[in-house]
Amino acid sequence: MKNKLFAVWVSLLAAFAAHAVAVDEKPLEDPALEAQARALMKEIRCLQCQNQSIEDSNADIARDLRALIRERIALGDSPENVKSYLVDRYGDWVLLKPPVKSSTYFLWGSPFFVVLIIAFLLVRRKQSQSVAAPLSADEEARLQELLEREQ
Amino acid sequence: MSRFVPLIVVAALVALFLGMMLSDRNPNEIDSVLIGREAPEFSLASLDDASPALTQADLSTGKPVLVNFFASWCVPCRAEHENLMRLAGDYRVEVIGIAYKNEKDQAIGFLNELGNPFSKTGLDLDGRVGIDWGVSGVPETFLIDGDGIVRYRHWGPIVGDSLETRLLPELEALR
Amino acid sequence: MAGEIGHFALLLALMFALVGATVPHIGAARGNAAFMALADRAILAQFAMAAVAFAALTYAFVTSDFSVVNVATNSHTLKPLLYKISGTWGNHEGSLLFWVLNLTLFGALVSWRGRKLPLRFRSRVLAVQSTLILGFLLFIIFTSNPFLRLDPAPFEGNGLNPLLQDPGLAFHPPMLYLGYVGLSVAFSFAVAALIEGEVTPLWARWVRPWALLAWVFLTGGIALGSWWAYYELGWGGWWFWDPVENASFMPWLVAAALLHSAIVVEKRDALKSWTILLAIIAFSLSLLGTFVVRSGVITSVHAFANDPARGIFILAFLAIVVGGSVTLYAWRAPKLAPSGLFGVVSRESALVVNNIFLSTFAAVVLVGTLYPLFVEASGAGQISVGPPFFEYAAAVLMSPLIVALGIGPLLAWKRGNVSRSVQIVFPALIVGFVAAIVLVWRTSGDFVMTAFGLGLAAWLVSSVLLEIANRLRLRKGASIASALRKITRAQWGMSMAHMGLGFILLGITISEAFTTEELTVMAPGDTVDVAGYDFTFEGVAPIVGPNYTAVRGFFTVYEGETILTSLMPEDRVYSNPVMTTTEAAIYPLFSGDLYAVIGEAASSGRWSVRLYFKPMISGLWLGAFMMMVGGVLSLSDRRLRIGLPTGRKARVSGASA
Numbered sequence: 001m002k003n004k005l006f007a008v009w010v011s012l013l014a015a016f017a018a019h020a021v022a023v024d025e026k027p028l029e030d031p032a033l034e035a036q037a038r039a040l041m042k043e044i045r046c047l048q049c050q051n052q053s054i055e056d057s058n059a060d061i062a063r064d065l066r067a068l069i070r071e072r073i074a075l076g077d078s079p080e081n082v083k084s085y086l087v088d089r090y091g092d093w094v095l096l097k098p099p100v101k102s103s104t105y106f107l108w109g110s111p112f113f114v115v116l117i118i119a120f121l122l123v124r125r126k127q128s129q130s131v132a133a134p135l136s137a138d139e140e141a142r143l144q145e146l147l148e149r150e151q
Numbered sequence: 152m153s154r155f156v157p158l159i160v161v162a163a164l165v166a167l168f169l170g171m172m173l174s175d176r177n178p179n180e181i182d183s184v185l186i187g188r189e190a191p192e193f194s195l196a197s198l199d200d201a202s203p204a205l206t207q208a209d210l211s212t213g214k215p216v217l218v219n220f221f222a223s224w225c226v227p228c229r230a231e232h233e234n235l236m237r238l239a240g241d242y243r244v245e246v247i248g249i250a251y252k253n254e255k256d257q258a259i260g261f262l263n264e265l266g267n268p269f270s271k272t273g274l275d276l277d278g279r280v281g282i283d284w285g286v287s288g289v290p291e292t293f294l295i296d297g298d299g300i301v302r303y304r305h306w307g308p309i310v311g312d313s314l315e316t317r318l319l320p321e322l323e324a325l326r
Numbered sequence: 327m328a329g330e331i332g333h334f335a336l337l338l339a340l341m342f343a344l345v346g347a348t349v350p351h352i353g354a355a356r357g358n359a360a361f362m363a364l365a366d367r368a369i370l371a372q373f374a375m376a377a378v379a380f381a382a383l384t385y386a387f388v389t390s391d392f393s394v395v396n397v398a399t400n401s402h403t404l405k406p407l408l409y410k411i412s413g414t415w416g417n418h419e420g421s422l423l424f425w426v427l428n429l430t431l432f433g434a435l436v437s438w439r440g441r442k443l444p445l446r447f448r449s450r451v452l453a454v455q456s457t458l459i460l461g462f463l464l465f466i467i468f469t470s471n472p473f474l475r476l477d478p479a480p481f482e483g484n485g486l487n488p489l490l491q492d493p494g495l496a497f498h499p500p501m502l503y504l505g506y507v508g509l510s511v512a513f514s515f516a517v518a519a520l521i522e523g524e525v526t527p528l529w530a531r532w533v534r535p536w537a538l539l540a541w542v543f544l545t546g547g548i549a550l551g552s553w554w555a556y557y558e559l560g561w562g563g564w565w566f567w568d569p570v571e572n573a574s575f576m577p578w579l580v581a582a583a584l585l586h587s588a589i590v591v592e593k594r595d596a597l598k599s600w601t602i603l604l605a606i607i608a609f610s611l612s613l614l615g616t617f618v619v620r621s622g623v624i625t626s627v628h629a630f631a632n633d634p635a636r637g638i639f640i641l642a643f644l645a646i647v648v649g650g651s652v653t654l655y656a657w658r659a660p661k662l663a664p665s666g667l668f669g670v671v672s673r674e675s676a677l678v679v680n681n682i683f684l685s686t687f688a689a690v691v692l693v694g695t696l697y698p699l700f701v702e703a704s705g706a707g708q709i710s711v712g713p714p715f716f717e718y719a720a721a722v723l724m725s726p727l728i729v730a731l732g733i734g735p736l737l738a739w740k741r742g743n744v745s746r747s748v749q750i751v752f753p754a755l756i757v758g759f760v761a762a763i764v765l766v767w768r769t770s771g772d773f774v775m776t777a778f779g780l781g782l783a784a785w786l787v788s789s790v791l792l793e794i795a796n797r798l799r800l801r802k803g804a805s806i807a808s809a810l811r812k813i814t815r816a817q818w819g820m821s822m823a824h825m826g827l828g829f830i831l832l833g834i835t836i837s838e839a840f841t842t843e844e845l846t847v848m849a850p851g852d853t854v855d856v857a858g859y860d861f862t863f864e865g866v867a868p869i870v871g872p873n874y875t876a877v878r879g880f881f882t883v884y885e886g887e888t889i890l891t892s893l894m895p896e897d898r899v900y901s902n903p904v905m906t907t908t909e910a911a912i913y914p915l916f917s918g919d920l921y922a923v924i925g926e927a928a929s930s931g932r933w934s935v936r937l938y939f940k941p942m943i944s945g946l947w948l949g950a951f952m953m954m955v956g957g958v959l960s961l962s963d964r965r966l967r968i969g970l971p972t973g974r975k976a977r978v979s980g981a982s983a
Contacts, residue, residue, distance in 0.1 A: 025934060027845050030236065045710045045747040047287035053712065056561030058906075060252070061287055064278045086723045091284045092186045096712025098697075103706040111722040122154050122600060122678050128859045146762065154659040157603060157652040161610075164696070165645045167619070171699055172637050182708055 025063060028070055037073045040082060041066055045096050124133055179267065182263035183285050183304035185293070190218070190301055195273030198250060198259055205273035211299030215247045215325040218293040219269070220281060223261035225289045231301040231308035232265045238314075244322065247271045250290045252278045273314040294318070296325050329394050332382030333473040339375035339426070342368050346456030350449035362449035366437045369452045372459055373430035380427045381849035383472050384414045390909060391771055396472045398418060402485035402902045406874040413486050414498035418620060418636075419472035420461060421499060425616075428507035429459045432536075443532065448887060450518035451511075458510055461643045465676030469636045485902030488874065494554035502547030506612035508540025511578060512584065513609035516602045517651050520658045524837060533605065534962055540608075542579040542957035548574050549950035559893075560908030560923040562841065562938050565718040572695045574613030580608040581690035583681045590677050593739060594668060597678070599659040604685070606655060610648040613689070617644055618695075669741035676734030676742075685725035689913065692721045721775070728782045728831070732789035736796065751789045751797050759958045779835030785830035790821050812983040818962030826952030833945025837918070842939040849932040857922060857939035858866035861893075866924065870925055874900040876909075877935065879924030883913065890915075893922040919943050927928040 028034040041055035046062045052067075054062035065086070072082045086094050098104045184193070194206045212215055222227045234256060236267035239246045250258035255274055262269070275281055284293065294303040303321040305313070332685045344370030383396070387410050390400040401410055402419040409416075417425040427463065433455040443760035466472070480701025482869050515533045517717040519525045535854030551571070554563040565571060590597045603853035617640045668674040687897040694711045701709050732754055748755075765773060792836065850865035864880035876898040883890045893911035900907065913920040918941035 025845070043712075043714060044393060050160075051712070052566060056559070056563050056566075058908075061278075064252075064282065068279070068282060078801065089184065089282060091182060091708060093181050093708040096710050097714035098709045098711055103351050103701050103704070104697075104709065107693065107711065110690050110719075111686065111719045114689045115682060115723065116685050116695070118689070119682045120595075121156070122682060128272075147947055154599070154656045158649070158656050161645075161648050161652050165641065165649065165701060166642055167696070167703060170703055172641065253638070 001137075003009070025066065027072055030074075033073050034070075036079055037070050040069055040079045041099050043083075044069070045094050046097060047090065047094070057117060157196045161319065174251045177306070180306045181285075181287060182307075183293075183301070185285055186299040187213055188301060190293070190295055190299055191280075193273075193280045193283060195275055195280060198248075198255060198262070198272040198274055202271065205247065205249070205271050207299065210295050211297065212245065213297040215244065215293045215302075215322060217244055218249060218284075218295060219246055219276075220249050220284070220286050220289050221258075221261075222289045223253045224253065225251075227308035227310070228261075228290045229265065231290055232268070234309045234314050235268040237298065238267050238318075239270075242322070243321070245270050247273070249273045249275050249276050249280065251275050251281050251286065279304065282300040292318070293323070294321055328382040328391065328471040328473060329386045332379040332386075333471070335375045335378040335382065335468060336463060336473070339372050339379065340431070340460070340467065342371040343456050343460040343463055343588075345459050345598070346372060347453055350453040350456075354446050354450055354453075358776070359445060359723060362445050365449035365452035365456070369430065369437050370563065373434040374421075375806075376427045376430040377457075380414070383413060383420060383423060387411065387420075388485065391479075392481070393475055393477070394472075398476055398480050399485045400486055401402075401483040401584050402666040403482060405486060405491070406872055408493070408496060409486055409491045411923060412490070412803050415503070416486055416490050416496075416497055418557055419466065419470045421503065421705065422466050422470055423472055424500065424503055425507060426466065428458060428460045428503055429455065429462060429510055432507055432511050433459070433514075433747065436514075436536075437890075440532070446831070447473065447518060447522060450521055451514045454514040454517045454726050456508065457513070458647065461647065463637075463724070465639055465643060469639050483902075484609045485873070485900075487903070488898070488900035488905045488907050489558065491873075491900070492554060492558055492913045494550050494558070497545055498550040498554060499550050500547075501543050501550055505540045505542075505544030505574075505581075506541055506577065506609075506615065507545050509581060509605075509609040509612050511897045511967060512540065512581075512605040516605035517654065519602060520651075520654045523658055523661045525591065527592045527595050527660050529589040530601065534585065534588040534592065535811045537581055537584045538957050539607070541578065541585060542954050544574065544578045544581060545950055545957065548578060549954075552950075553947060556943075557910045559973070560910045560936070562825055562843070562910075562921055562936075562940060564943075567694075567713045569618055569695050570615070573611070573618050574717075576688045576691050577608050577611040577615065579684050579691070580604055580611060583688070584608055584685035586677045586680045586684075588672050592635075594674055596668065596674060597681075599655075599662040600681070602659070602662065602889075603655060604681075607685075607688075609691075610644075610651070612643050617641065635651040666741070669821060671744045672742045673734065673739045673815045676730060679730045680727065680853040682784065683723050683730075687719065687723045687727075690723065691716065692930045693968070694719065695938075725782060729825070731827070732785050734792050735790075735820065735824070737839075748821045748935050751792050751868065754785050754789035754792050757788040758782065758783075769911065773839050776839040779831060779865065781830040783828050783835060786831065787825055790825045790828065794821055794868050814888030815963040816960045819963070822959060823953045824956075826949040826956060828949070829945040829952060831950060831951030832944075833942050836942035836945070837940045840941050845934075845960060846900065846937075847928045847932045847934050849930070854937060856920075856937045857918075857941075858885070859890065859939060861920075861922065861931070861937050863935065864892075869896065871898070876897045877924060877927075879911075879935065881911070881935075883920055883924050891920070895922045897924050914944055915942055959975055 026053060038055065042053050044054045044065060046052045046054045046057040046059055046061040046147065047065075048061050049057045052062075054065045069082055073079070074084070077085075080105070092099060098109055173174075183255075184249050190207055190210050195212045196204050210218065215280050217238065221232075235246055238244045246268050248262075248271075250272065252275065253261075255276075258272075258274065263271075273280070281289075290308050291310060292305040293301055294305070302325060303318070305318050309318055346365055349361050350365035353359070359598050359736050383394075384395045385391075386397050386402055388407070388711045390397065390401060390403045390410070392401075396417060396419050397413075400420070405413070414420045420970070437452060438457065440451070443451070444758045450679070490626055512533050515529065515536070519529055535920060547764065549572075551574070552564045555566070558563065573888070584601065585606055587601040589595050591601045617637075619639060620636055644970050694715050697711050698709055701707065706768050732751050733744075733747050736742075736750055737744070758781040761784035762777040767779040769776075796804065797813055806811070842856050844861075846854060847855065848863040850863055853860050853862045855861075860883065862884065864882060866877050866879050868876045869876040876896040879895045881893040881895075883893060891913045895911040896909040898907045899905070899910060910925055911922045918939055921938040921940055923936040924934065
């Protein structure tokens with residue numbers, strides 16, 4: 001009885017899930033190569049699901065690209081080569097880590113110069129009221145004058 | 152002057168957003184890198200056993216050609232199919248179909264059911280040719296000029312007014 | 327009927343908001359007390375009407391009244407009650423109504439708790455709050471009315487996105503919204519102060535609890551969302567730097583900066599215009615988040631179905647509210663002359679450092695989130711900015727912050743003694759170095775960045791402990807118990823929150839570097855070793871839920887010979903709408919989480935599975951929880967409660983969180 005229910009249900013599931021031709025997903029035998037492939041997958045953006053890497057996406061195209069990456073890495077391709085292979089087909093868009101070039105200098109530099117700007121804004125404001133600022137000659141004279149008048 | 156910094160930043164952001172919203176871009180759409188380049192090399196078995204394999208050479212015919220990636224499991228493909236039939240019939244464009252990650256008999260069943268607008272077909276069972284073309288999902292349609300250079304890529308189904316406002320003007324420009 | 331009542335209540339609320347946003351300003355300008363006092367009544371009336379409208383919508387959802395379009399498109403009779411209720415705020419229109427409800431609620435709370443505020447100032451604050459409510463109400467009524475009718479009513483609704491049908495996600499949006507809206511109070515206080523042209527230490531005292539409350543909610547909301555992603559998406563990830571996640575993270579960072587800078591205003595009467603700016607920015611970023619989700623400008627997994635008319639409306643609203651307030655700031659900021667002075671080495675300076683890094687990080691996250699738009703607008707093509715960039719920014723900007731965080735609380739106000747403070751935390755420095763060196767040595771130098779993160783976390787946690795110990799030591803002679811009692815709740819709160827940050831850093835660093843993962847295909851009876859734990863796959867069984875079917879995998883986990891636990895991950899297929907979701911099975915151990923996911927059926931009765939051991943990942947949730955507890959402790963400190971008179975004594979001993 002239970003088995004029969006199971007069979008019916010599996011066929012139902014199949015009706016929903018039997019979309020595209022699926023690729024069997026297996027990690028590479030060599031753990032070092034697999035680690036290389038996985039690191040690369042983290043940096044490749046999924047084309048269907050938006051803002052996820054292909055490493056953590058269920059989308060069909062993500063699975064295909066994972067298979068492709070494993071295949072090329074297994075064939076001895078360097079991660080850099082595989083990356084440029086993908087950029088050739090999908091453009092810089094596919095890289096979650098934008099390449100350093102003239103259009104991204106501002107981006108990569110932003111932590112450094114924003115910190116300088118904000119520090120400048122905050123510290124300059126503070127210095128204008130710095131404790132240690134000595135009195136100018138003028139102020140000194142006026143102070144003297146006031147003190148004398150007090151007496 | 153530092154007190155004006157926030158105002159300037161806010162004004163710039165509002166301008167950016169406004170510009171982005173007024174341009175009719177689809178934020179999901181990824182530009183094709185193929186535009187202006189020769190179509191990638193490939194060779195795919197035809198859905199029709201009698202025909203020879205579909206290759207890159209079939210695309211440079213001296214006349215504009217459309218290459219449509221489709222699949223029987225893809226719902227938007229059904230939606231655009233009527234327009235593909237019109238393109239092949241009313242507008243007399245050669246349309247080539249590539250069944251993307253689709254079992255052969257299912258793809259044939261799909262064409263038998265809805266009509267076949269394609270002059271030639273290819274079967275991309277593992278989706279690798281799709282990747283070479285930069286396809287992110289089906290349907291996608293490429294417009295190729297007489298010399299085999301990709302001129303335009305239509306992302307998503309050709310439905311609504313996108314046939315008249317987008318694809319046809321591109322097509323006319325090549326004729 | 328409920329629909330009409332709700333709609334009518336919205337229109338009435340709009341009238342009250344119109345009155346509340348204008349009349350009090352006239353009163354304040356002319357010195358008319360009756361006009362000013364109207365602000366309180368107007369805000370209460372708005373709250374009452376918003377509550378009626380929200381109750382009406384909730385009623386429609388609970389009774390599955392499909393003659394209301396919003397219910398028909400977002401609910402379903404088979405949905406469990408909890409998700410019928412959470413469905414109320416789980417859609418665009420309902421979430422806006424929820425915003426309005428909270429804006430009015432917080433306004434009413436200000437009116438209630440702020441009796442001690444000068445009438446003139448209170449009426450300005452409430453008038454600004456009413457302006458915000460007015461904007462949201464106009465938006466709802468003109469573009470996103472949740473009470474539109476559908477004729478004929480369908481027999482069944484479309485259902486709620488199954489991903490949202492989850493306890494974590496039922497409460498994640500309302501928590502975030504409460505945080506965002508809590509920041510609206512700080513915003514209203516800031517704008518009112520700019521209009522009045524005066525910021526006093528008392529102002530900071532009033533604002534801080536609201537900012538703290540908002541920050542606690544934001545912390546909870548973000549943590550819930552992150553936890554949800556961790557167990558529901560099934561990849562073991564918990565943060566993706568998605569634009570919408572960033573949209574909640576930026577206000578959180580700025581709110582954290584605001585909490586700290588408000589202390590400087592309160593104690594030292596300095597950093598005034600900066601604090602005002604932070605209050606404006608914190609809420610503006612909350613609005614930006616709302617904009618990002620609904621405008622369709624940026625793609626995100628979280629985006630609501632978007633509609634250009636709505637986008638334009640929100641952009642206009644954003645331009646008016648944010649643009650107006652920063653214009654006001656540019657005009658009035660010079661009036662806010664600082665009077666407090668402090669030395670280069672002092673608690674104030676440490677808090678300035680905190681503010682520099684927190685606000686820079688927020689700004690850089692904004693740059694990263696919007697950068698693809700800049701590049702595209704400038705015609706340089708399409709790029710993506712993903713986790714690698716944000717992780718780099720976090721490392722660059724958070725490391726100096728954490729180093730400073732270890733010392734900051736030990737520095738005295740006005741003029742601190744750096745060598746004495748360093749002396750106190752010196753052991754923490756050693757602990758940090760030793761932790762880092764041991765890690766480098768044990769991993770033969772493969773994990774330098776991890777060692778750095780671990781060192782920072784160890785430094786932070788131990789310096790917080792040393793700081794508490796130092797407070798105890800200051801009270802020589804007193805028994806430990808009485809010395810402990812002398813430490814104020816605000817101080818405990820600060821230590822808790824800082825230590826929470828340390829645990830979060832520990833969790834991130836260790837789990838990122840040392841997660842063990844097995845992606846494999848298993849047949850029933852197979853065993854896989856994951857980080858020393860043996861996962862035996864027992865098989866799968868079909869499950870039928872109220873509105874889904876699922877395949878449930880059974881794993882028994884052994885540690886050596888003993889059975890540790892069984893894990894039952896599910897792969898669900900929801901019926902309305904049809905969608906697959908993954909339910910990871912997680913067993914938290916002290917050392918880390920055992921995590922199992924069942925994938926698809928492979929050939930010959932085998933199933934693809936993903937098994938993980940994620941060491942120290944609980945540090946994330948524990949740390950976030952500690953931050954919240956710290957915030958609540960600090961809130962419960964008598965001296966922070968608004969309206970309560972404060973004794974001189976409390977002030978003197980009041981070093982604070």
